Amino acid sequence: MTTMLSTQADYGQLVQDDRVSGRVYYDPAVFEEELEKIWYRDWIYVAHASEIPEPGDYVTRRIGLQPVIVSRDEDRGIHLLLNRCMHRGNTVCQSERGNTHAFRCAYHGWTYDNRGALIGVPYAAAYDGSFSREEYPLARVARMATYRGLIFGSMSAAGPRLEERLGKAAGLIDQFVDLSPVGEVVLRAGVLRHSFKGNWKMALENSVDGYHPNILHRAAMMLIAKGRKVDMESVFGEHTDALARDLGNGSAQLDLTSVNRERGGRVVPHGWSAEAWEQYLDAMQRRYGADRAREIIEIGGPHFCIFPNLIFILNQFRVIQPVSVDETVVHYYPTMLEGAPEEMNRRRLAETYLIHGPAGRVAPDDFEAYERNQEGFRARTNEWLVLRRGLHRERRESAGTIAGHETDETTQRGIWRHYRQVMQSE
Amino acid sequence: MDNHRYDEWFALWAEDGQLTYWVPCNGDDLDPKVNVSIIYDTRTQLRNRITRLRETPWLREQTPRLLRVVSNVEVGDETGAEVTATSNFILAQLHRHNQCLWAGTSIHKLVPAGESFRIRSKKVVLINNDEAMPNLMFLI
Numbered sequence: 001m002t003t004m005l006s007t008q009a010d011y012g013q014l015v016q017d018d019r020v021s022g023r024v025y026y027d028p029a030v031f032e033e034e035l036e037k038i039w040y041r042d043w044i045y046v047a048h049a050s051e052i053p054e055p056g057d058y059v060t061r062r063i064g065l066q067p068v069i070v071s072r073d074e075d076r077g078i079h080l081l082l083n084r085c086m087h088r089g090n091t092v093c094q095s096e097r098g099n100t101h102a103f104r105c106a107y108h109g110w111t112y113d114n115r116g117a118l119i120g121v122p123y124a125a126a127y128d129g130s131f132s133r134e135e136y137p138l139a140r141v142a143r144m145a146t147y148r149g150l151i152f153g154s155m156s157a158a159g160p161r162l163e164e165r166l167g168k169a170a171g172l173i174d175q176f177v178d179l180s181p182v183g184e185v186v187l188r189a190g191v192l193r194h195s196f197k198g199n200w201k202m203a204l205e206n207s208v209d210g211y212h213p214n215i216l217h218r219a220a221m222m223l224i225a226k227g228r229k230v231d232m233e234s235v236f237g238e239h240t241d242a243l244a245r246d247l248g249n250g251s252a253q254l255d256l257t258s259v260n261r262e263r264g265g266r267v268v269p270h271g272w273s274a275e276a277w278e279q280y281l282d283a284m285q286r287r288y289g290a291d292r293a294r295e296i297i298e299i300g301g302p303h304f305c306i307f308p309n310l311i312f313i314l315n316q317f318r319v320i321q322p323v324s325v326d327e328t329v330v331h332y333y334p335t336m337l338e339g340a341p342e343e344m345n346r347r348r349l350a351e352t353y354l355i356h357g358p359a360g361r362v363a364p365d366d367f368e369a370y371e372r373n374q375e376g377f378r379a380r381t382n383e384w385l386v387l388r389r390g391l392h393r394e395r396r397e398s399a400g401t402i403a404g405h406e407t408d409e410t411t412q413r414g415i416w417r418h419y420r421q422v423m424q425s426e
Numbered sequence: 427m428d429n430h431r432y433d434e435w436f437a438l439w440a441e442d443g444q445l446t447y448w449v450p451c452n453g454d455d456l457d458p459k460v461n462v463s464i465i466y467d468t469r470t471q472l473r474n475r476i477t478r479l480r481e482t483p484w485l486r487e488q489t490p491r492l493l494r495v496v497s498n499v500e501v502g503d504e505t506g507a508e509v510t511a512t513s514n515f516i517l518a519q520l521h522r523h524n525q526c527l528w529a530g531t532s533i534h535k536l537v538p539a540g541e542s543f544r545i546r547s548k549k550v551v552l553i554n555n556d557e558a559m560p561n562l563m564f565l566i
Contacts (some may be wrong), residue, residue, distance in 0.1 A: 190452040193558035219481040329558040358562040
């Protein structure tokens, strides 16, 4: 869809409290504005420190559309470098991941170390005395910060600190990571990459949509219910006690704590051996004490998203990567709990590939829905998407968050409220 | 497979509990016990996959049209009771209005069963297994 709309987008009009215009999903001018105001300004999750454990390790990623190298130097420092030769603009690193002391541009051989310093220029005599290699290090992402091993970058030199930006989501990252008996999750099992022809925001909204699972994912839910003897109506249905929560800053959560407690916690799918369970419980108690360990296990892993691109569900990170206004890639990283029994981590891994990715039991339903959505947006007599579900029954909590029933659109409204504010800024 | 005849295809598999249906990810041969796969099914999971494909309402609305050409078939040495057969395929998929192309190598391990063979394991090495890909909601 490439209709270029000439009028300047008025985000107060396009994004209202109970409805959103389809234009924010298909207008290329809106997408361009999002790159500037969201992707090149906000804190964007890029990688996890455990993906580059050794000196010389690197992975390549994108912030918005811009290619970035995440590298680790010999003193274990982490660098976010733009993947673009300072000479004539070639990418200097071609692999998704690897280990190297230097990035060498294939075109004219300019060579950079893994801190980004220019260390080699062939036939350098042709440059006059005013030329200095110090002038041309690889460009850096303006700011970098980490939280519990998660590496974020911001293309903007100014703005709030990462922890301020994470706000209440930081506590949920803790909840996710604290399931490890040493307080560390590790990404070492690779990544599933899944693409769709549709706008990136649908993947974000859907990640915290508690209305659709029993309907769109009917076939998968039937299999899960049969295999584990769980009534999925009590998890995602009308009668669940679970909540949809707007955490502020565009972060949102499906709070399944009540459901998890009833089922005795949900660290990994049920059915693992008594030995592994004992081993895990023992390790957790040694780190946290008996009460706190029981509490962490009972609550289990959180289900939430951090605007604009990071999602935690069950035991994986999901990362949203926009490609264009109507094309997106979602990355699924299984996470392993450091210090947990091997059996448990294998179950976490299996759960990721059985459920997610292009051939998983659940994700393809969502991806089909996104593509049908993008196609539906071509119909413009009525431009609106209606987000008023449960508006009358949501309530402000003492922490300042807003909670609705799990099947309500409280989470989507939270995302859009933040979006409107960001897009209205100069 | 191109006609989604799931039961007939499932009947081609060996009946022992050891079968694996594997489509590696991030490379052609990373250990599936510790690395994520696009598909890594046991017999039960393969049966569930078929149920899921059959019972998904939107797939019934729009079943993908498939056409695949299998070539370069090589039958390797027999090891014990097992025969390895390697082949290449190119598969055109039409889903909604989009046609896309899948290509790769299949490695079948076969065991004798009466006059014929049954599949003990199947590994499919897609050439794009380290790239983003769209829904893979059919038998590959």
